[in-house]
Amino acid sequence: MVFRGFARTAMGLLAGGCFFCSVAMAVPAGSNPSLDATAIRVDAGGVHYTIDRQTLAVDILTSAGEKIVLSVPAFTGVEAKNFVTTEGGVQWTLGAGGSGTSSSLKSGQLQIRVNPVGDELEVAFSPQDAQSSVTWPVQPLNVSGGKTLLWPRGEGNAIPLDDAQWRDFLRAERWDTLESLSMPLWGLASAEGVLSCVVQTQFRNRIEFAETREGEGLTLSFTHEFRPSEERWLTFRFQFEPGRDASLIRPALNYRAWLKESGEFRTLEQKAVESPAIRLLAGAPHVYLWGGGSLTRFDLTRGAANKLAARLVQQVASAEASPGKHLHKYFTKDEWAATTELAGSTYQLPYAQAAICAALSRGVESADFYDPAAWINAELTTATRGLLSESLQGSALVQRNCRLLQEAFPDILPPVEKWGGSFSAAMLDAFSSAGLNRLRLGLDGSDGLVQAGKADFVRDAVARGYLLGPYDSYHSIHDPATSGTDASWPTAQFDAALYETGGIMNADGTMRKGFKQRGYLLSPLAARPYVERRVRANFDAAPYNYYFFDCDGFGQVYDDYSTAHRATCMADAAARVDRMAWVARTFGVAVGTEGGSAYAVPSVALFEGVFAENFGWGDTDMSEKASPYYVGRYYPPEAPDVFFKPVPAKEKYVRENYDPRYRVPLWEAAFHDAAVSGHHWSAASMKFENVETTVTLTELLYQVPPMYHLNPEVFAKQKAKIMKHVKAWAPAHEVSAFLPLTEFVVLSEDKRVQRTRFGDRLEVTVNYSAEDFAEAEGDELVPAGGAVMVLDGERLVVR
Incomplete structure (x- = not known):
């Protein structure tokens, strides 16, 4: 994967092994880098980059004369040699210094290639040793000047670097660009403009934050691990967009452009050619059905x-x-x-x-x-x-x-x-009569619908234009002896042969434990024949037009050392994506998954957990009954408290996941017209009562579907509230689902009034504050706690 925006793909410090790394820099068309005894100077889009030939320290001089440090020195005791000027760029080699010199390269070499790409600077590395690592850039993030880190965690965070709580949060986490971050990019916004950093690959990257020695902020260090038989070049692209009006979503827009340039971007329209059911996602709220059965x-x-x-x-x-x-x-x-x-x-x-x-x-x-x-x-x-x-x-x-x-x-x-509860014609009639013309209906993970003999319910739902499909998972495999007990669940049961041979193996020969430390993680290569048999059986049982794969888009991919199905993490990811693509292609259905990691976007139509993540794992306040934040039991079966009972979210999680001052729609900027994002089912629209209004407004602003857990009784009680929101959201999303997010603007100093634009057809302005807002004197007001939506010139005020 390549990213063109917030440079989050900086690489540098070469650790261990024999390294040959080549760095490439890009210079704007019509100009060449200039070299002197110590530095290479590149001009890209009117921005001047100075790269130290040996340490790879990089300074940026903006058109306004402001200096920005992209990287402090990352290498010591090295020698720069073998300079070659290519068309529009420079290539050279870093090697160990003379005898008696301690080199961070050890005895290896590193090729470096630098060339301008439009208004971006491209820097690439290639090591001589195929199994080694490089740490670069090493970027200082000073707390002064109101700087904001643009961080692709889920949809995206806008993290103020002068906030000690947020700095602690960054330091405490182990960051990678697969699971903890949805895209390989980051950005830095300040009064001078926005610096965008994008990395070509998602795999084998880690990012660490440390306090600077002066205590004036943080240092971001980006490390990439190289492995034999994988991509030998690590490529970054950096861009600086000057001015206070520089786009906060620039890193994601740059990443999107790089994916398009590389042929790795597919829109929903393109996916719908082979999977026509995808079109039904537009304007469809997400509903999980509970309380269905033969007789309820x-x-x-x-x-x-x-x-x-x-x-x-x-x-x-x-x-x-x-x-x-x-x-x-x-x-x-x-x-x-x-x-x-x-x-x-x-x-x-x-x-x-x-x-x-x-x-x-x-x-x-x-x-x-x-x-x-x-x-x-x-x-x-x-x-x-x-x-x-x-x-x-x-x-x-x-x-x-x-x-x-x-x-x-x-x-x-x-x-x-009339039997069936949530699996009845009466339930579908209730949805239709309320005005819900489109829905994505999900099941609870059991095979209760088929057991209950409700294939006709599926046919009825599909005939009404609803998407309906099963939950399926190939994440873990359990001992067949535990089948039917509380120690297992149906989707983790296969046969003894696969249990004995299909688990993912660590380098030391031990097996990777499965979810909740039960069983093993299941190799997607070993699982494939079982996937095809189970999926075909599910479609034989009922005519679904949707299919959900647990975990496959979450970024949990692994190196597998088993001789029966050896795979790199890249091959592991490819196998997971391929099985989802096979279902979409073979059965013509919309496919969804958990997560939202960029590697899965070209093949998947819907991602649960991008907009609202599953948070609070290990937090006893959310699992102990005496706590006000206790999320609830998995009971009763027809309305488990954990999904249905409204509770407050802790202030920590409000800041990290919901507060609009700290959110930025990076994922939507990259992928809004490529896939539909959504809530994790543990964090549906009405689960956390102290952020319910905020969630509703952000669903409008980002054009993300609401999610509800329903049974006939709960829908009857909540129908008025649900329909008020859906009537505003659905007509807009029917259009915006196929449009890119082109603009995101913060309109007020307190950051509580924000605007998005989708293509040239939809504009949404949301006011999270307690006071009405007018952008300029005489303008129409955006009501407090409300929104104004303009679709094809028609204005709708949402209160």
């Missing part, structure tokens, strides 16, 4: 569950054969206790309703559900009787059993067509 408490009218419980208890107590007596075997001890309680109560008792429906659903999904003796007195329809002689499996079997259950209690249970 949402399917029963008030009092019906009590009546059903009473009938079951009565039949079980009777000596005669009956449906109820037969069904008793599907109840756990706790479920039957809840049923007995419900039978003697006039209250609804939702937990008891859920218990009885869970047991009955387990029954209808079983092959031994029908017992002729139990149904001997039931008045079955001719259609149902006709199904008794057929050999049925899967969805057809479940549907027959549902008919048997309904016809056993026809005065209590509604028609089978």
Whole structure:
């Protein structure tokens, strides 16, 4: 990957091994670098760069006469030699100094190539030793002058360098350009302008921050590890855009341009040619459905569950054969206790309703559900009787059993067509009647929809223009002996052969542990045949038009030393991307994944977790019940607190993830028309109550879909709030999804009024403050806590 903006790909200090590094610098068209005994001078777009030939210290002199340090000396005890002037650039070699000299290059050599590319300076390195590292640039970040670090963490942070808390945050983290940062770039904004730094590759980079010896700020050090058989040149591009009005998204715009130049950029329009369902992402809020099944408490009218419980208890107590007596075997001890309680109560008792429906659903999904003796007195329809002689499996079997259950209690249970809770036509009708014309519907990670025999629900949703698909994961593999226990989950279960041979191996021969330290991380190379079998089975079960892969876009890629499937981290990433591309290409569906790392963007349509990350891992305040920040239990199944219960976010996480003063839409600037970004499902739009308004406004500003966790009951309660937002957001996103983010401007000194532009069709101005805002005297106001959207000349005020 190449980045053209905030130079985050600086490389330098060569550590260990025999190194040959070549650096290339770019000079503007029509000019040549000038060389003297100590330095190389390059002019790029009216900005003058002075590069020390031996230490690779770089100073920038702007057109206004301001001096900016791009890198302090990164090499010592070296000799610069073998200078060659190429067309528009210079190439030379750094080698160890004379005898008795201590060299940071050790005994190696480093080729350096410098040449101007338009108004950017390109610097490239190549080591003689294929397994070595280079640290450069070593960039001082002075706290004076109101400087801001533009940092591609998720969507992007704008980090004030005079803020001690933010400096501590930068120093405390281990930064790489795969997992912790979404793109290989960074930038530095000041009163003088914006310095953009972009690196060509995402792989094997790390960035470290340290306090300067003078205590006046931080030093950013960029290190790249070289490996045999991988790219031998490390390339950076730097650009300085002068002036107070320089774009804060310039690094991302430069990265986008470099990707286009390299042929690594694909728009949603281009992806939709082979996967037409992608077009349905435009204007589609993201919804996770809960409380779906064969029969759910949402399917029963008030009092019906009590009546059903009473009938079951009565039949079980009777000596005669009956449906109820037969069904008793599907109840756990706790479920039957809840049923007995419900039978003697006039209250609804939702937990008891859920218990009885869970047991009955387990029954209808079983092959031994029908017992002729139990149904001997039931008045079955001719259609149902006709199904008794057929050999049925899967969805057809479940549907027959549902008919048997309904016809056993026809005065209590509604028609089978109305069953399913969130997996019902009634749920889809509720969405449609509310005005939700497009939705991306996600499932909870289980295969409950197929088990419940709800393939028709999928067909219905797709026919209405909704995207619907399963969650799937090939991140971890567990011991088959743990299948069906709390120590495992369905997507981590394969067979014994893959468990024994498919794990990713460390260099020391140990296996990489899986998620939550369970099992192993699964090699994407070894997994591929299993991926294709499972995916095909999922599409055979239901006609999905969407598919979600957990983790594959998150940046968690690895060197694998197993002799059965040896791979570099680059090959690992390529295999993960290829399986997602295979699904999109083979089935013509929209494919989504977790994360938003740039390597996956050319092949994936949707990324969950870019806009709002999953944060707080290991924070006991979020996991202990007594804390006000406790996110909640994974219970009840139809509305787990962890997703449904609103709680406040800690101030630390508000600053890092939501406060608009510290956000900048770098990811959208690079990729808005290439992929749709979204929330992580643990941080949906209404999860954190103290930032809900901020989230809603930023969804408008960045044109990012809202995400909701819903079941029939919750949607009925939240419909008015949801629809108020969606009616403003959706028409704009139907247009903006296919447009680039071209401009981001901070309009107020307190940074609480911001504006974005998408192509030449949409402008969004958001006011996060508590006071109305006018850009100039006489202008129309942007309301406090509101927005103004102008789509194709039509103005909409959102309050």
